[in-house]
Amino acid sequence: MALTTPDSGPLALPPGERTVENPLGIFTRPRTKTGWRSWVSTVDHKKIGIMYGAAALFFFLIGGIEALIIRLQLAAPDGKLVSADLYNQLFTMHGTTMIFLVVMPLGSAFMNYLIPLQIGARDVAFPRLNAFGLWAFLAGGIVLNSAWLLGGGADGGWFNYAPNNGVTYSPTHGIDFWNMGLLLTGIASLTGAINLIVTCLNMRAPGMTLMKMPVFTWMSLVTQFLLLFAIPVLTAAQFLLMFDRLFHANFFRVESGADPLLWENLFWIFGHPEVYIMILPAFGIVSEIIPVFSRKPIFGYQFMVFSGIAIGFMGWGVWAHHMFVSGIGPISVAAFSVSTMFIAVPTGVKILNWLATMWGGKLRLTTAMLFAIGLVGMFTIGGLSGVTHAVAPSDTQQTDTYYIVAHFHYVLFGGAFLALLGGMYFWWPKAFGYMLNEKIGKVHFWLILIGFNLTFGPMHILGLQGMPRRTYTYRDGYGFNFWNMVSTIGAFTIATAMVIFAFNILYSWRKAKAAKLAVPADPWDGRSLEWMVASPTPVHNFDEIPVVRTLDDFWHRKYGENEAGKLVRIAATEDVVQDGSNTDVHLPSPSYWPLVLASGLPLIAWGLIFNLWICVIGGALVIAAMYGWVMEPSVDDEAPHDHGDDHDGGDHGDDEAASEVDEAGPTGEEEEALVD
């Protein structure tokens, strides 16, 4: 297929060409391995994953404060803490922040960190593009939240339905910031999707066939395909909205005869796959945690994988269940009602498989395991209330009430967020080299579980009693008082639990530093390849790329079966793990250009809102950065390698597309990346 000969290295330059040492004469190539420079110029998937996680937790703080203000306002009838207008901004920004800046990037954090490790690779397919995705996401988050300082946030709900999203009904710039911010996070998601799809498909270790990939990697792959196809639909809708709001087009102006259902359809064609984009990585995390702490392989691996794929496909055929009361007609309502009920089947398969994995297993109730079981329980409740929305007559009753709020918090907080926290406890030693305290962790878990149910459980009752969502207050005597107060108490319980989590991180870190105890590579007796590398993961990941023979290959290196079919240890863990001592690995070189390119994006966004001249500056920065990126080789041969072996390899690709993991320059035999 390829026109090039494989042995030459597809995009490497022929020997003899000079490396462009200082493209455009601005930056010298970053070489530092420590300090802030090493973080802003990094292309290492592990550092990028950690930064995604840190940024997401910061935005969680912002979104959480917004949530607490909402709950304070609603704690008692006739709340006077915030005005109706500010309340609209608060719930809009809370939803947008939690979805786009917390749950999605937390998923990205895990996917970036773990996919290369789980498939036995040294990095992702496009390391610089990966860094760009992180900075573009951050740029989007900054633009979105800059609204608070520049005249107020968006106020139309996280979906900003037309015609409320028009200038007529929302004259401040809030929705413009929302629109531009999410366009930027959309760019980040798109580049991330391209990168991780290619990584999963193309960079697997020898023997790692698709059906030997861990379930987390599989669910991530499905998620990335959903992002790949869902994000452009949102992008199209947001461009139309931008043209409407900033350039007076007529897509959503009802006074010019526009159809408000256009926005609603486009938004939910993106929006429903988005729901699975948030939950599938969480499913993947749980599918990794439960087998490890049950000492059993995942029950029905193939079923797990195929039901994940089925969710991915069917997720495209259910969007209109968000629109049952918008007048789309009885045939559409019936069709989408049935398809929505049907999508519960693969989800149910997953729940049953997790239960069957635990059944008869040797359970160890660690904090990570508790969070995983928490997802199974809470998601089931959320899933069941979801089926009640699929029944159109019942949904007509529930639409725009707190029942809906209860439902989606059970699946997104009780489902996705609990699993993400569990994943942090599980992989923390791998990423940071110390364990989080289990006792504090269990307090964290129980407190958050209780707080969560106190907050969102009562919303089912409130919703069925008829309390509408997105209303800034309620009157005394409607019977809403008691459960609202309970809900507010629950919200502050969650906040307390998260403070305990922050304390746990700090406390465990101090204790580990004082004790100077190294964490073993495989602290949990794990099953997948990431437990094979040292903790914390060395910069080159694998000393030696493993050869994969079975599903859960790492487990089968440790355990075999005797004649009676009993599990027996065949090798000591210390003998099968790698110590991270390989010094001869050639890694992709750091670069400033992804950050420079991404820093032009918010200027364009603000420029479109305020003054097109700012756009020109941002655009110039973007174009200059693109050419700088293109002219800079993806691998800096003059830099010392991971551990400084000197070789005069040829110069590498100078094309934007050439940001591949180095491998195989023209002097391919020198490349020691695969096996030493």
Add this chain to the structure above:
Amino acid sequence: MTETGLTGAEAEAAALEHASGARIAATEADGHITSTGLTNEKLGMWVFLGSECLLFGGLISTYLLYKHNNQAGGPLPHELYDIPFTSISSFVLLMSSLTMVLAVSAAARGEGSKLRTWLLTTALLGSVFISGQVYEFQSFVKEGMGFTTNSASSAFFTLTGFHGVHVSIGIIMLISLALLSWRGRVPKERAEVVEIVGLYWHFVDVVWIIIFTVVYLIK
């Protein structure tokens, strides 16, 4: 469920280990072999183009919804189309795909000057198409159908404008490639980069065929 992988005999496992070891050695000797056999860059471009389909899908759907909607006044796009003129510019764009194929083939054979000729010809044909679009937009505005006139006109200009921007980005990539080639940086070994830009260019052409059919030819 029992442990799935534990049934194999030890000897069998050792044999597999040996065979895989040989495969790794082969991989190392061969340079970078990917799991699918496609390079990362080419697979990445294919994946990106998959995403682009949905972007244009959204915009085409919007146009189809609004093409008869001039409730805000002004003419509808299909009252103003000059089909013979647009047919000619469409033909020019289609021919640019042919010259792009010739460029890819020249790159594969390592013929630098031919490569540059065909790249620049492709860019020129693309520019002719863009000029045609600019002329067409201008004449529509003169006839009273601007971007903000009505829903149909907004949808028309947005869809065809997005396509025009894609073509323009393609032209910039083609010229950049020609410059790189002129400096000797697109040798035979790197011919794939021309092929990847070619994938993008053909995609943009195919999208135009759909737009021309759906937007211009179907009333």
